Amino acid sequence: MGGAGASDARARQWPFSVVRASDADAFVDALGGDATRVLTRAEDVKKYSVDWMGKYVGASAVVVLPRTTEEVSKVMRHCHARRIAVVPQGGNTGLVGGGTPTRDEVVVSLERMRDIVSIDEDAGCAVCEAGVVLEELESAVRARGMTVPLDLGAKGKCQMGGCVSTNAGGLRLLRYGSLRGSVLGLEVVLPNGDVLDLVRTLRKDNTGYDLKQLFIGAEGTLGVVTKVAISTPRAPRSVNVALFGLESFAKCVEMLKLARGLLGEILSAYEFFDRESLDLVLAQLSGTRDPLPGKPCEFYVVIETSGSDAKHDTAKLDAFLNVVKSQRIVVDGVVGRDEKHAFALWTLRERISVALKYAGAVYKYDLSLPTARMYNLVVVLRDRLRPMFGSRVKVLGYGHAGDGNLHLNVSCAEYDDAIERAIEPFVYEYTRDERGSVSAEHGLGVMKAEEIHYSKDAKAVELMATMKRALDPFGIMNPYKVLPAAAVGLSKL
Amino acid sequence: MGGAGASDARARQWPFSVVRASDADAFVDALGGDATRVLTRAEDVKKYSVDWMGKYVGASAVVVLPRTTEEVSKVMRHCHARRIAVVPQGGNTGLVGGGTPTRDEVVVSLERMRDIVSIDEDAGCAVCEAGVVLEELESAVRARGMTVPLDLGAKGKCQMGGCVSTNAGGLRLLRYGSLRGSVLGLEVVLPNGDVLDLVRTLRKDNTGYDLKQLFIGAEGTLGVVTKVAISTPRAPRSVNVALFGLESFAKCVEMLKLARGLLGEILSAYEFFDRESLDLVLAQLSGTRDPLPGKPCEFYVVIETSGSDAKHDTAKLDAFLNVVKSQRIVVDGVVGRDEKHAFALWTLRERISVALKYAGAVYKYDLSLPTARMYNLVVVLRDRLRPMFGSRVKVLGYGHAGDGNLHLNVSCAEYDDAIERAIEPFVYEYTRDERGSVSAEHGLGVMKAEEIHYSKDAKAVELMATMKRALDPFGIMNPYKVLPAAAVGLSKL
Known part of the structure; x- marks a missing residue:
């Protein structure tokens, strides 16, 4: 075992304990004796040890699959006592290696914690466990006339705990703002195993520092998010999607200003992609078609409107179309005729990252x-x-x-x-x-932890490290992620 | 002087240094020799030592009026070195005694820091110093077709630094969400005098922990907010105000659900007051009139809509009026005929707290x-x-x-x-x-610091205290506010 205080070079580089068979036994105990939820065989562990792009590859020996907050707490308490490094993992859809091990961290996967705890139509909010997949939550609240104020390409796989931990942005941020406003409460297991219950569903609560903000976007380096309370606004009654082809990016910006003015409060997404992106999607993904055949453009914009009155929304969109066509801001445009067509237009933008993976x-x-x-x-x-x-x-x-x-x-x-x-x-x-x-x-994950200084000055990074040390004195929570190694007293990987 | 380590009873109760004449001299030095901005005469200091309601009365000996962040930094550096307690003060419009001294804290008033640094129409944001009054900022961005996503009864006096420090909610939260989403960046002087530059105007920035969230709503207990970057959405082209009289609070709730559905994305405020509130306003404030004369009701609701198309907004409001009248949800209602009338309707709700003060x-x-x-x-x-x-x-x-x-x-x-x-x-x-x-x-201020446990459990308070100690080891920043005295190692006041 390389303890925190050990002095050989290896220990300084990786000041955490090597996981032993007895640790796996302790995890089985923590999970009430259920050995089926403590994976140790290489073939079982493998998929948790590598990210979906195959870019970040770790070497975990153990994956733990807790079903309750209490189990997560017991697992963390053991890891804290033994100085074992841990990586919490959601849907493993991240893009910066934040949810996969860098070496042999114990993977705590939230995939078995997928209860939707409550949905409150009056208050417009939902509470769910961290492992609930975004699309599942969306379906559940849709059935009650509401929507999750977050939408991502990875919605079929990403989990709510991971969305919160990465402060996911996505396609609806323009309309509903960031998760920092939408998340109403959290439950978090701290690095020492303590459970911090911040699950509330109040819109407004100014009683002390807003601790949940610490864990939103911390990428699992300050604790394990186990429950999420999130506001769920009324689902829009009318949604329109339009796609435009434009000659230049300057035209895209010009059109954005017009959209803000003419579409105003119903503008819910303004997404762009370039010719190269479209070509790649058409080449890699079967069933996709050029949305404006015969009129190749350098740039494409997908606009979505969401509103409460279909007639008004259509009138606003028509007025907008007239202006951008008559002022020759766009080469051409097409409005989604029905849900299927609208989906096809969205797909061109939404699945670029999948096409990139295939390429x-x-x-x-x-x-x-x-x-x-x-x-x-x-x-x-x-x-x-x-x-x-x-x-x-x-x-x-x-x-x-x-x-x-x-x-x-x-x-x-x-x-x-x-x-x-x-x-x-x-x-x-x-x-x-x-x-x-x-x-x-x-997020920064492991990919950009050392690059934080390009966006944050030394004082800010120092203060972040102060907070990290205060919450995680042994540095066991998702090491080598978010903060530069030196800032938290680690040597480089 | 009662140092932090002194052992007499008084020092334990108030473990900060008593301010001496030499400290006032040091503040004059910090302000570049400008003695006119260091107030020490009792008659000058008095108004900074008491809140606007006359409820919270301190006994400060010195008020400092810095003009720049650097001056704030020098003042804090001195106070940190000498263990002098400090209360940052904005417009002094708070309701919980958070901005006034409890004893003889040095008042650092931001009232001289009132530059609007920049307004960016393309990005839809503004940067200003902490002492800028909310209404001044609103006027400045209105001139460019934008609006501040925050509105309060105290807008003519409250300052942006204070709004951020208290995480002010107000009248537009329903539409624009909380300041935790709208504030894009902050500059903060830490208790030790260090300047933390988090002034950015980006919509999205996931590079490490979102430190600015720490200071939003911290009520000046973690540092002095000196600059604010805030998103400024397009001003609505069409605003309607309507006031309704209702028989019961249950009807107010029933109408809220209908408003959410029928007014949807243009619903920007839904405020209520009871008969007692209206009676008090009519009795205390000259120029106010019963909005529904001859039809006294138990409850009143003010609804505001904000949208981009007057015709659509009016159509939605008319449809809403028809439903609530035909379904007898309201006793009666009145729509603001013009800006002046709409203002008069709003006044009835907005000035209740002023009427209360007069009473x-x-x-x-x-x-x-x-x-x-x-x-x-x-x-x-x-x-x-x-x-x-x-x-x-x-x-x-x-x-x-x-x-x-x-x-x-x-x-x-x-x-x-x-x-x-x-x-x-x-x-x-x-x-x-x-x-x-x-x-x-x-906020909690001094009024509710000891009551935090009614809304937060012991673990959460403990973690808040950990953060307080990490940022303010001597506890000089706005002592006795927000956190219970015992949690940060003070005895009761």
């Missing part, structure tokens, strides 16, 4: 940048990589234009350090110089 | 409760106090029904401990049993 390796960057200049980086990076790698790499730009959030993706057949070195730190430096964020919504 | 002493409670049962407490309390005090006390209920937030007020000629004892802890216990919040939006 091979991908370097993903998730940046906040000033909206008007956002796409410049895609152009600059394309110009930078072309002379080095020619057609071996493709640079794609898409994202949540309405939120100032660019998803910059470099697609290639296989991961290649030379390509990575050509992109990083270039992209981060560019973002820093624009006073942007090197992680708009994906 | 004498007032015990104010700001509670989150399950909406449907919210008004029960008013009835129960009225029944409880009547046999004891007869007509000496009036119990009023009003508030943000759409947010589940009741303002319960007990009005009497003069403050009287017997009345207070009859209300407290009764009201807090009732709220706890309903799993409500004893402070929905006003």
Whole structure:
């Protein structure tokens, strides 16, 4: 065992205990003797040890599948006493390696905690366990005329605990704001096993510091989220989807301003993607079709409106269409005729990341940048990589234009350090110089823990480390994620 | 001087240094030699030492009026080194004694820091210094077609730093959500004088823990907010105000559900007040008139809609009016004919707290409760106090029904401990049993610091105290506010 105080080089690099057979036994005890929920066989453990892209590969020996908060608490209490490193895992749909082990951390998967505890129509909120899949919760509240104020491409797999822990943004942020406003309460198991019960369903509660905010977006480095209370607004009665082709990104920005004015309170999504993104989707995903055949454009925008009166919404959308067509802001546009057609239009935007996965390796960057200049980086990076790698790499730009959030993706057949070195730190430096964020919504995970300084100054990082130490003195919670190793007293991996 | 380690009884009770003449000199130095901004004469200091209601009276000897963040930093550095207690003060419009001294704390007033730093129409955000008055910022962004997503009765006096520090809720929360979503960035001077620069204007930024959340709603106990970056959505093109009279609170709740459905995304406020509140306003404030003369009702609701298309908004409101009239949910209703009339309707709700002040002493409670049962407490309390005090006390209920937030007020000629004892802890216990919040939006201040346990369990309070100690090891920042004295190592005041 390499204890926290051990002095050999290995221990300093990885100051946590190696997991023994007796630890696995202790986990079985913590789970009431149910050995079927403590996985130790390599073939069982494997899928929890690697992320869905196959980019981040750990070497966990044990996966624990608790069913209750109390079980999570007992598992954490043991790990805390034994200085065992832990990675909490949700749907494993993250993009920055935040939910998979870096070495042999014990994986605490929330997948068996999937009860929807309560749905309250009067108050407009729901309480669920962390392992509830976003789409399941959406279906359950839809049946009562409400909606979850969060929607993601990964909705069929991502779990609510993971969504909260990563402060997921997604497709509805423009309309409903961030989870920092929508999450009403949380239950969290702290690194020492204590259970912090912050499950409330009040809209307003100014009794002391808002502790739940600490755990929203902490990517599991401060505790394990076990329950989520979230506001669930009325489902819109009328939803429209339209897709537009445009000549330039400047036109996309011009149209965004018009949309804000003319669509106003019913504008619920404003998403863009470039030609390269569309080409990749059409090439990789069967059943997809060019939405504007015969009129190839450089840029595409998907607009969604959500409102309470179909007639009013259609009138607003028609007025908007007239303006953007007559002012020649768009090359062409198409409105979703019915739910199926609308879904097909959304799919083109929503499934780009799946198409990227099918295409091979991908370097993903998730940046906040000033909206008007956002796409410049895609152009600059394309110009930078072309002379080095020619057609071996493709640079794609898409994202949540309405939120100032660019998803910059470099697609290639296989991961290649030379390509990575050509992109990083270039992209981060560019973002820093624009006073942007090197992680708009994906989080830092293991991918960008050491890059935090591009968006946060030393004092801020120091204060984050102070909070980490206060909550997790042994540093066992999801080590090497979010904060630079040195800031929390670890040496580099 | 009673140092932190001194052992006499007085020092234990108040473990901070007594402010000396040499400290005032040091503050003058910190302010670049400008002695006019360090107030020490009793007549100058007095108004900063007492809250606007005259309920919380301290005994400060010095008020400091910094103009820059650097000056705040120097002042805090001195206070930290000398263990001098500090109370940051904004517009002094708080209701729980959070912004006034409990003893002889140095008052750091932000009133001279009132620059609007920038307004960005493209991004829809503004950056201002902490001392900017809410109404000033609203005027400035209105001139560019935007609005501040916060509105309060105290808007003519309350400052942005204070609004953020108290996580002010107010009249627009229903539409724009809480400040936890709207505030994009902050600059904060920490208790040791360090400046934490978290001023960003990005919609999305998941680079590490969201430190600014710590200071939103901390009521100045973790640092001094010096700059605020806030999102400023497009101002609505069309605003309608309607006032309704109803027979019962149950009808108010029934109408709220209909409003959510029929007005949907344009519903921007749903406020209620009872007969007692209206009577008081009409009695105390000249120029006010009964909105529904000849039809006295037990309850009144003010509804505001905000939208982008006047025709659509009016159509929705008309449809709503038809339903609530034909279904006899309301006794009567009146729609604001023009801006002046709409303002008059709003005034009846907005100025209740001013009317209460004119009427004498007032015990104010700001509670989150399950909406449907919210008004029960008013009835129960009225029944409880009547046999004891007869007509000496009036119990009023009003508030943000759409947010589940009741303002319960007990009005009497003069403050009287017997009345207070009859209300407290009764009201807090009732709220706890309903799993409500004893402070929905006003904060805890000095009034409710010891009552936090009615809404938060011991583990949560302990964790808050951990964070307080991490940021403010000497406890000099706004002592005796927010957290129970014992939790941060102080004895009772």
